[in-house]
Amino acid sequence: MSLFLTTVWNTIWSNAAHIFGAAAIILIAERLLPRSRYGLASRLRGAVFWIVYIAITVPSVALFNRLWTSLGIQPLITLDLSFLSGAEHPILQIAGGIAAWWLACQIGEFFYYWFHRAQHKSPFLWRFHAVHHALQEMSAFNSNHHFTEEIFRIPFIVIPMSLLFNFHQGPVPLVWLLLVGAQGIYEHSETKISLGKLRYFIPDNHYHRIHHSRERHHWDKNFGSGSALWDLVFGTIHHPGKEEWPEVGLDEIGEPASLRDYLFRPFRPQRA
Secondary structure (H helix, E strand, C coil), rough: HHHHHHHHHHHHHHHHHHHHHHHHHHHHHHHHHHHCCCHHHHHHHHHHHHHHHHHHHHHHHHHHHHHHHHHHHCCCEECHHHHHHHHCHHHHHHHHHHHHHHHHHHHHHHHHHHHHHHHHHCCHHHHHHHHHHCCCCCCCCCCCCHHHHHHHHHHHHHHHHHHHEEEEECCCHHHHHHHCCHHHCCCCCCCCCCHHHHHHHCCCCCHHHHHHCCCHHCCCCCCCCCCHHHEEEEECCCCCCCCCCCCCCCCCCCCCCCCHHHHHHHHHHEEE
16 A cells, blocks of 8 residues: 555556646746737736646546456557668667557547547536636646546546557657656647648647637637647548737637636536
8 A cells, every 4th residue: 555655656646747847838838929918817817727636637537547457357459660760770779669659549549539538518517617618728737628528538548448458559758758648738838839731740839729719610619639630531620821819718708717616517507
């Protein structure tokens, strides 16, 4: 038990360092090349929500992982993609490692895509996801989801993936993994820095902004986070124009203004 608690504690600090480190770097980009003019209050409030999010989700996920591992269930399919990074030339090794990561990511992204669509169609799941979509000042620090969403990913994504697939990816460049790890924060940022056409390989803030848009013709578009592949396959893609930067948020509710509101809003009676 002591080892488990130590692992959880170390994971909390590791997650916090990663999230706040990435957010701080992206904040610099937001200040140097801003696309929107957001104040300090929402960023500070978002940072507090991040702390609470990490403190709740890390122990919850760690407890699940411990229980799930103890069952000893083996996945149905093992995919060995390590051959992609097995070339002798260093450049080909790097390209192959990234390609192996991307291919494995698309399988997980398939489950995420349909989970995300379910969050928008199921009234129950929307109660929790709406806390995130209520953000009106969406930025690197003010970008976190409700803490329950990480728990909902367990039955919708983690368990199906664990039952079906095991991956051998081979070496993936550490720098690439660090960049990808910051992508979830970057795609909610308000900087002018975008990825251009590369956004279809890894969605950027321009692509994801459409998903949060208040404008009706943007609704139910751009569900993908790890790539645009499944949006393209299932017809939910919206190609953002160069100057297309819509206002975000929900008309019926504002973004959480207090920690109490952030924690308990989905559990309160909902208006029709």
